[in-house]
Amino acid sequence: MAAKKAWRIVPRPLLETVLNNHAHHHRVHQTLLLHGPRGVGKTTLILRRLLPDWNQGPHLTGYVDFAQPIKAHHGPWASWSTCPPPPLSECRQALEQCLESMAEKGIRAGTITSQQIFATLNKWHGLSAALRRLLHAANSRASPAALWDRAVFSVSGQCAAAEAARILGFGEEERNRLSVEEASYLSESVAALKLAKKVIEVQQGWRVNAIANMNRTGVFSRTLTHSSTDWPCLLLELLSQAAEIDHFQPKLVINNIEVLKHATVNDELSVSGPLYHDSLIWRIIALGANEQCLPVFLVTSDSYYSYEAFLEFGYTEIFISREVESFLMWLWPEFRRPIEVLVGSVDKMESSENAIKEIIKDLVVDDLSLDTIHKRILWHQIIHVADPT
Known part of the structure; x- marks a missing residue:
């Protein structure tokens, strides 16, 4: 049996340069994959060397570690296969909370608005039925835009000014400095974000039985699978559209992405961990290839992403190329x-x-x-x- 190929040693200055260059772009076409053996310091490099700088000035970085729930059960060099996999619900919650927090900061920066949320949501989802359900107006024949305005007004009434200020992280002094128009504008955007989440929850509720049937029969449906990642992918698209050089530059680091592939599901009303994993990565790739996406970093010790993923996804340039020309192109x-x-x-x-x-x-x-x-x-x-x- 042939010996395994040795890991190539990459000097840390080079590694930091590549990662920093990817992070300095406000939007990119491809996801960057950081693949290395366990226990060599990938997480330490991200958390201690890079994240502090990536959260200064206009830069904002969300960090999600899918292995966080199970880290108490093993050392950094041990295989995840020796530990019980985490529930998919915990992984989803961690990702969604991180992206929601980033979106709220985008609202505070003035780069995510109610109309932008509506336009992005309306591009991919039929809104009329869900909005009528939320407004208890089943017989209304108003346009989606009119229904949206009514629904935002309704949610705004339920969301007090103090709650909006808390969500946006404003203190008492900052709140007092806002004009009436500014406070109203920000409150409307906060309400629109909450409304968008409710709309997607309503639509997901309608698909529960179909997903359960898909799980029982084993018949794959791309539409049903993608519906499970609608909310995080909507937030990613909003953040990508809102990105602006020297004003608001969000990025996302997902550590131990391979853990998501093995996450467990306790009921048949949700898609499986592998399907959720594939849907999330596929939609991030599609967003970057079609419209450009905020910089996304996938940190892993699984060789699947370096040597097999492009076969399954049918796209050879799934991640940043290893070629020298690509390195020079991305060099800031x-x-x-x-x-x-x-x-x-x-x-x-x-x-x-x-x-x-x-x-x-x-x-x-x-x-x-x-x-x-x-x-x-x-x-x-x-x-x-x-x-x-």
């Missing part, structure tokens, strides 16, 4: 500039061998220090040799 200008200063213009380098010869020639002529020699060769390796993933 602030990070690329020092590289070009050190080793010259990337475009002029015909090959790795010629570039090394040029560097050596410069070293001989300039009589550079050992530290400078090390830096130049390191940057050359980063651009031309190292695997950017």
Whole structure:
């Protein structure tokens, strides 16, 4: 039996550069996958080195760890297969609460509005029946937009100003500084977000029996499966549309994504863990490919995502490519500039061998220090040799 291929060692400065460059874009076409063996410090790198910077200024980062409910049962190097899988309901709740919190911050920043929520929801869902149910107006023939306005007004009446301020994180002083128009505008957006969740809950309630039948018969339905991820994917789309450079730049980190694939379901009224997992990833990929999505990071120790996922999803470019050209394309200008200063213009380098010869020639002529020699060769390796993933 052939020996397993050894893990490639990626220098931490290179890894941080790749992750930071992905995070600095407000919208991207692909998800970034961080795949490495257990216990090497992937979570520590994210939590201690990167997240503090990714939550400063206009940056906002949501962090979800699907293994959080079971971490007490094993060490960081142990396989998840040796631990009882978490309930799917807990994983869903963690993801939805994280995205809801981010959406509320988007409302506070003024980038997510009631009309935007309506337009996005109406693009994918028929709203009239659900809105009539919520308004107890079964015979109403008003347009979806008119029904939406009435429903938002109704929810606003149930949501007091103090509650809206609490949801948005405003203190007493900040609340007093808001004008009447600003307070009304923000309260309407908060009510619209709550209404959108109620609409999706009503529609999911109508599909409960169909999902139960799908689970009993084993007949797959893409529509029913995707309905289980309607709410988190709506929030992702809203946040992606709201992203704006230097004003509001949300991103999402999902740690231990493979745990979701093995999550358990205690009743037949919900889709299984694998179906929920596949639906979530497929819709994130589709959002990025079709309209661009906020930066999403999937952290995993499962080789499935690196070597098998593209076969199942039928899309070879499912995650950021390993090719050097892709690394250069995603390189943020602030990070690329020092590289070009050190080793010259990337475009002029015909090959790795010629570039090394040029560097050596410069070293001989300039009589550079050992530290400078090390830096130049390191940057050359980063651009031309190292695997950017």
